[in-house]
Amino acid sequence: MKIGTLSLDERKIIYAKSLGKKIADDVLEEIKPYTTKSIERAILRIFGVNGVNSKGIPYVNSIIDKFQEKNLISKGILFLISNALIKFNTNSIQRLIEEIDEDKINITKLEYGDKEKIKILAKDLIKDGVSKIVKKKKERENMILKYPLKEKPHLYVIVATGNIYEDAKQVKSAAYLGADFIAIIRSTAQSLLDYVPYGLTTEGYGGTYATQENFRFIREILDEVSKDIKKYVKLVNYSSGLCMPEISTLATLERLDLMVNDALYGILFRNLNPLRTMIDQRFSRFILHIGGIPIVTGEDNLIKTIDSKEFYYTVIVSQIINEQLAKNCGMDENEIGLGHAFELDPNLENGFLYEIAQAQLVRELFPNSPIKFMPPTRYKTGNIFLSHVMDTLFNIVANLTDQEIQLLGMLTEALHTPLVHDRYLSIENAKYIRNNLKSISNEFIIKDDGIIKKRAVEVFDKAVEKLEEISSMGLFKALEKGYFSDTKRLKEEGRGYEGVIKKDDDYLEIYDLL
Amino acid sequence: MKIGTLSLDERKIIYAKSLGKKIADDVLEEIKPYTTKSIERAILRIFGVNGVNSKGIPYVNSIIDKFQEKNLISKGILFLISNALIKFNTNSIQRLIEEIDEDKINITKLEYGDKEKIKILAKDLIKDGVSKIVKKKKERENMILKYPLKEKPHLYVIVATGNIYEDAKQVKSAAYLGADFIAIIRSTAQSLLDYVPYGLTTEGYGGTYATQENFRFIREILDEVSKDIKKYVKLVNYSSGLCMPEISTLATLERLDLMVNDALYGILFRNLNPLRTMIDQRFSRFILHIGGIPIVTGEDNLIKTIDSKEFYYTVIVSQIINEQLAKNCGMDENEIGLGHAFELDPNLENGFLYEIAQAQLVRELFPNSPIKFMPPTRYKTGNIFLSHVMDTLFNIVANLTDQEIQLLGMLTEALHTPLVHDRYLSIENAKYIRNNLKSISNEFIIKDDGIIKKRAVEVFDKAVEKLEEISSMGLFKALEKGYFSDTKRLKEEGRGYEGVIKKDDDYLEIYDLL
Amino acid sequence: MKDKEKFIRPYGDTPDDGIIQISFTIPLPLPFSREVAKRIVKEMGLSDENIVFEKDIYSGFSFFIIYGKFNKYIDISKIKVKNNELTIPDFFEIEKIMEEKIGKKIKIIACTLGSDAHTVGLDAIINAKGYNGDNGLERYKGFEILNLGSQIQHELLIKKIQEYKPNVVLISQTVTQKNIHLKNLTLLSELLEAENLRDKILLICGGYKITPELAHELGYDMGFGANTYPSQVAYYIVNELIKRNLLDKWS
Amino acid sequence: MKDKEKFIRPYGDTPDDGIIQISFTIPLPLPFSREVAKRIVKEMGLSDENIVFEKDIYSGFSFFIIYGKFNKYIDISKIKVKNNELTIPDFFEIEKIMEEKIGKKIKIIACTLGSDAHTVGLDAIINAKGYNGDNGLERYKGFEILNLGSQIQHELLIKKIQEYKPNVVLISQTVTQKNIHLKNLTLLSELLEAENLRDKILLICGGYKITPELAHELGYDMGFGANTYPSQVAYYIVNELIKRNLLDKWS
Numbered sequence A, B: 001m002k003i004g005t006l007s008l009d010e011r012k013i014i015y016a017k018s019l020g021k022k023i024a025d026d027v028l029e030e031i032k033p034y035t036t037k038s039i040e041r042a043i044l045r046i047f048g049v050n051g052v053n054s055k056g057i058p059y060v061n062s063i064i065d066k067f068q069e070k071n072l073i074s075k076g077i078l079f080l081i082s083n084a085l086i087k088f089n090t091n092s093i094q095r096l097i098e099e100i101d102e103d104k105i106n107i108t109k110l111e112y113g114d115k116e117k118i119k120i121l122a123k124d125l126i127k128d129g130v131s132k133i134v135k136k137k138k139e140r141e142n143m144i145l146k147y148p149l150k151e152k153p154h155l156y157v158i159v160a161t162g163n164i165y166e167d168a169k170q171v172k173s174a175a176y177l178g179a180d181f182i183a184i185i186r187s188t189a190q191s192l193l194d195y196v197p198y199g200l201t202t203e204g205y206g207g208t209y210a211t212q213e214n215f216r217f218i219r220e221i222l223d224e225v226s227k228d229i230k231k232y233v234k235l236v237n238y239s240s241g242l243c244m245p246e247i248s249t250l251a252t253l254e255r256l257d258l259m260v261n262d263a264l265y266g267i268l269f270r271n272l273n274p275l276r277t278m279i280d281q282r283f284s285r286f287i288l289h290i291g292g293i294p295i296v297t298g299e300d301n302l303i304k305t306i307d308s309k310e311f312y313y314t315v316i317v318s319q320i321i322n323e324q325l326a327k328n329c330g331m332d333e334n335e336i337g338l339g340h341a342f343e344l345d346p347n348l349e350n351g352f353l354y355e356i357a358q359a360q361l362v363r364e365l366f367p368n369s370p371i372k373f374m375p376p377t378r379y380k381t382g383n384i385f386l387s388h389v390m391d392t393l394f395n396i397v398a399n400l401t402d403q404e405i406q407l408l409g410m411l412t413e414a415l416h417t418p419l420v421h422d423r424y425l426s427i428e429n430a431k432y433i434r435n436n437l438k439s440i441s442n443e444f445i446i447k448d449d450g451i452i453k454k455r456a457v458e459v460f461d462k463a464v465e466k467l468e469e470i471s472s473m474g475l476f477k478a479l480e481k482g483y484f485s486d487t488k489r490l491k492e493e494g495r496g497y498e499g500v501i502k503k504d505d506d507y508l509e510i511y512d513l514l
Numbered sequence C, D: 001m002k003d004k005e006k007f008i009r010p011y012g013d014t015p016d017d018g019i020i021q022i023s024f025t026i027p028l029p030l031p032f033s034r035e036v037a038k039r040i041v042k043e044m045g046l047s048d049e050n051i052v053f054e055k056d057i058y059s060g061f062s063f064f065i066i067y068g069k070f071n072k073y074i075d076i077s078k079i080k081v082k083n084n085e086l087t088i089p090d091f092f093e094i095e096k097i098m099e100e101k102i103g104k105k106i107k108i109i110a111c112t113l114g115s116d117a118h119t120v121g122l123d124a125i126i127n128a129k130g131y132n133g134d135n136g137l138e139r140y141k142g143f144e145i146l147n148l149g150s151q152i153q154h155e156l157l158i159k160k161i162q163e164y165k166p167n168v169v170l171i172s173q174t175v176t177q178k179n180i181h182l183k184n185l186t187l188l189s190e191l192l193e194a195e196n197l198r199d200k201i202l203l204i205c206g207g208y209k210i211t212p213e214l215a216h217e218l219g220y221d222m223g224f225g226a227n228t229y230p231s232q233v234a235y236y237i238v239n240e241l242i243k244r245n246l247l248d249k250w251s
């Protein structure tokens, strides 16, 4: 069932993507004038600013807040820092930061020097900030060259103990059992925090805090294992929530390998302010691209709370928009891992055929994307045996339709975040299917008059129809109207709106400087 | 994937079956001159002889043994009884039998009357014996008409507590859970007994004794349930072992609905004498056909002890022979449920594709047969979770290739005969697949250059090759040479050979009388 | 015989065989962990223990699947099942009761508390659409509902309660890892006490791991678990408000 | 700290969370059976019991899946693992030992006893082909083997032993339902005693539910369970025959 078997109308695909492009371009125009607190903090992090002050507040937060209080932040931290460095002609940013934090420097008293000089310095600062990121990228490329992932679909599992030391043990177990991608999901509260916690953490709920130190700690352990098993096991986390840009930056600095990144998720399921998170997402994807870290998006969530058969098309709509949004940040198709999911009601007659149709449709619409296929969750119950069977069907569709990355279902999905042996059982299940069905995607031709073909076409047509509507009203309006997950979100409301900052003329665009 | 998708060479299929016919005909010629103790006992049972004597020995056994001691049995019980009835001009066979048992009649002193008269009476006796059987057949046909089985594949489960009263509870549970066929498998010792135990039994190992009373008891319970759920749930047992003909007869009298019947199984795995059980099988299939009871054969066993990939072709060989053997007993294709199994090593790369190929091949070779597809067993381990996944793959192949009857795998296959909830979990698994994949056999075309097509052709060719060899040497010789399951069995050896009887000229052929 | 009926054990395929299936992980490597596993099974009072599967799942963990026999009997003569499955009148009957016995609107405030973003459960109870065909609370004329949605911090909720003056407060908790739901729920009932609001309201929580017993422990009037139907909740609210006459505590 | 290392509990996703998964069937209908299920879990000494799934499976049965917490600790300082996983020398070494220390042929009789027709297990030990690449006993020059095959009645076996005069008797039992294997095996050792044959032979049984402990109880010298390798058996035979000098008991 290689690409092309659904024999979709090529012209229609091109048309659909052009609609996506228009939608993405309009968004870009709307957000261009703005930056956010988190972006400014992220820039400081690119410079290597780290640590917390005497009050336990991260320097990057205290600094940006100070500048905002004084209404200076609209110039952008890049401009402000460059200027200050020149004024005090020092080149130790960290020292400067600490002095500002301790109010040893009165930032309001700083008048501005020659803009050209500032710009040149800024450029240099960014350049060698970015050079560190590029170094990490090269490191990763070498590891991948030396220890490539062979079999597909790649197996992606989640670890979520809340305690980084327990995570470490379980990450190790998962890697040796055969996981290709391992995500440490975040504590439920984190995405609402407007700062990135500091240090190695042991107290999370439903996940573990994403911190620079936690990233480094786990990546080191995985490097050891990777060398041992001659396979570079990839580390995943979430560029998501109010600190999306900072987390993305930290991911590039600590050599994470894949980031879950989707503004839409934050908007719909975390009630983040649409404008804020769209602006953040632009920066995030920009920096991740520089760091050579692909993203995966969260369309799977769109069908977790509403009728998943009727509204499956929203997955396609979002994917087409998401792809264009990412391209506008400089990302290549092979860096854009669009998401979808196996979430139809198991009691649906011929549901399996619809799942095949949908998965194959996604595969054919985005032949170069490292598609992330998500497992059944919402219809899981405490019947762990039936749950394991549902995951088997999911694994089969993943292989039959040549998905690239499959996040493994857990037989205890309805009960708790995965236990160490839940992960074992689901990796075993997936490896069995991957080997026993190895060449299956090459064995069949989909009948033209079959249910699969019919379903695929019906979903795609519906998606195009909706894309037309959205492209004429704009994405923000569509969100207000509740086009996705039956949830209405207003452009001027939601968490983090206060962090949106209009840039003034002095603002130095990192996008331009590179 | 409807019939024909493998586009096999029609001429080759016809040729293969002609080889099977030759093999079956030769067997028939060899066994025609013989009857067996069990056949003679079965004839008495057709007359309604039942019960045990004062020593607890079934009347049918004591009578036949007496005639054999006196070297009279070669005339056949039909002739002997008819003659005796005329002599004592009575028509109560049971009385006659009891008197013979108690030696009130000296059978040696009975000289023979007019052969024509005897033949006419014999004919009448058989006729009204058979009429009872036909009545039961009609009963079943009405039930099926009223409460048909709808969905396919039909779900077949096993009950095996050893205690008929516990069996009853579990049969009920299974029927309400959705089982279409329910087999009460027999105690491990029974097939070696040269008599049929009497009464309702509570002491069996790995199964429950097959007795007329147990048959009746369970069929009654299933009739109640069937009416309640408006679906005629079918009762299965084994026409197998040394009493194959009697059990078959009892099955027709107690309205069982399907019988597992395969001489080859007894020969290879019970070391029964090949001649004896082949003769018995002829009678069994003859009587089952009259009673309207289809059979299922045991080819699945052929690959349980040897390399199942290399020797899968022996399944096809046996099926082609078995079909012709059954036809020679008057059976129609829709009464011949040939067996095969999903028994490849789960660690085999692309094993799933081979399973599809093999199952589809069987389906296409015997389009009218109520094929019985058997689940994975030999590679099951104590890992009940993985075992459940293996059964899921089996269920998928059953649906993908349109099998008619699927015997459900159990997640505890490697541990014990099914517990009441093991059965629940496997019925749930199978029903989920059957509904969720309902139309899947119609969705795909098998690629001509694929692994599936290649495997199917390779297996079939090998089978034809072997059929050629066997047809030239004869089936008994092939058994001596160990053509099946790497087990050598001699025509004059094995259990029950002493029960093979050469008929003399007075012998009245039941086959002719009807 | 009588006895057999009075004393019960698990059933595998024969009465009183007592068969039980177990699985767990020991944080030690094989073969040592095997001995630990055996002792755990013994500690549970199981006999005929049979380790049917064991697997080293790396970094010092071993997974076990075990069958064993539960040897004791449960004396069921001692068991009384309290009928919590009491039959719930249908939508219209409940509305009727509300009209006749209450007359005025019942004010309800609802949210998922703390960092919990799971709304599907709460929405299934509140939104008109309801759950499995059973109307949600919004459909009842007699209810006036303010649904604050998800991730509501305790302080904010308290503020809202003071403003809105509800008769009923509905709290949903889905994430239970490290018992965060217990922390969240307890903190709320404490704050309500502190603010002298507790006795003004009927306090109800729900979530797939909530039980009535648990709810009582945490100082709630009632708790609803997995597969709750809105009508169960509506009926409970109506009865309780009347029983405790909680209808004009704010005036 | 030391203590943590000395006392062990099951591990779910955090040390000492003690999580255990259980399933079983109660021969009573719901909801009553639920109470019975809860008591059984309590009887096993588990806390935080959580019935995650329950299902009426008809004719009076209910199936349960339950998670619970094992609260006690296992004191592992008390555990010594006896090394039954002792390293087995390879085929050639064993043959060498046989040549050097025994010299003459060791006579073995083997069969699956009673109504048991399962031969694959016994064949895996005996046939040259062996098991998972490990040579079967037939391959060893030093063994002379008479394999009677399957379903051998006790009397017949005794007769054959008297005729053949073996040093070793190998019995396989696969069917265990209603403990038929115990009945079969016990009967044999009794008959051997009665016939004064027991002390002439090394008596060994095997099968996937056989353990050394069980074998000893039943009066056998040794028992081999699931996944036995022929070399384990060969090595054991050689050592034991020498240790007990069972080589010329028939002369």
Ligand code: B12
Pocket: A185, A186, A187, A188, A189, A205, A206, A207, A269, A301, A304, A305, A377, A378, A379, A380, A381, A412, A413, A414, A415, A416, A417, A418, C115, C116, C117, C118, C119, C120, C121, C122, C124, C125, C131, C170, C171, C172, C173, C174, C175, C176, C177, C204, C205, C206, C207, C208, C209, C224, C225, C226, C227, C228, C229, C233
């Ligand atoms: C859908 C879903 C999501 C969606 C939620 C979208 C939304 N708007 O609700 C999204 C994708 C956002 C999500 C995110 C997360 N989720 Co989530 N999610 C689920 C999932 C798949 C289904 C839950 C559901 O909708 N059930 C259907 C409803 C109808 O059932 P219910 O909640 O039990 O409600 C019924 C009863 O409980 C009761 N009830 C419930 N509330 C109330 C309230 C009152 C007053 C009353 C009377 C009754 C009542 O009535 C309802 C109807 O009968 C479950 C897995 C599963 N299959 O259960 C995981 C699950 C709940 N999620 C989980 C986790 C950990 C998370 C995350 C924290 C993961 C992470 N670290 O990123 C995130 C973050 C969310 C957060 N901060 O809370 C875990 C929770 C583990 C645990 N016990 O702690 C689960 C179990 C998955 C897992 N195995 O890991 N999730």
Ligand code: B12
Pocket: B185, B186, B187, B188, B189, B205, B206, B207, B269, B301, B304, B305, B377, B378, B379, B380, B381, B412, B413, B414, B415, B416, B417, B418, D115, D116, D117, D118, D119, D120, D121, D122, D124, D125, D131, D170, D171, D172, D173, D174, D175, D176, D177, D204, D205, D206, D207, D208, D209, D224, D225, D226, D227, D228, D229, D233
């Ligand atoms: C193959 C098989 C059959 C074949 C056997 C063919 C043959 N010639 O052997 C056939 C189809 C004939 C068969 C029939 C039956 N079988 Co069967 N069968 C199996 C199956 C699928 C595999 C067994 C096997 O070959 N294992 C592979 C071998 C290598 O493993 P092993 O036996 O454990 O042997 C190893 C060790 O135990 C040890 N070992 C074994 N014996 C010995 C002896 C010595 C001296 C030593 C040192 C070591 C040793 O070394 C071996 C190598 O490591 C199992 C299910 C399963 N997956 O286990 C059911 C199973 C064993 N069968 C079962 C039953 C009930 C039957 C029947 C009785 C059913 C019936 N009522 O019709 C019939 C009748 C047979 C009879 N009277 O005994 C049950 C037994 C349940 C129980 N515990 O009581 C099982 C578990 C299936 C089930 N879940 O119901 N069966």
Ligand SMILES: Cc1ncc(COP(=O)(O)O)c(C=O)c1O
Pocket: A186, A187, A188, A190, A191, A238, A240, A241, A260, A261, A262, A265, A266, A270, A297, A298, A299, A301
């Ligand atoms: C796209 C996406 N982003 C983020 C998350 C994690 O949520 P949070 O941002 O609260 O950590 C998820 C969890 O499923 C997700 O799917």
Ligand SMILES: Cc1ncc(COP(=O)(O)O)c(C=O)c1O
Pocket: B186, B187, B188, B190, B191, B238, B240, B241, B260, B261, B262, B265, B266, B270, B297, B298, B299, B301
């Ligand atoms: C074809 C066949 N016949 C008979 C049996 C049952 O064995 P027995 O004849 O010993 O009851 C089986 C069991 O699997 C079988 O497959």
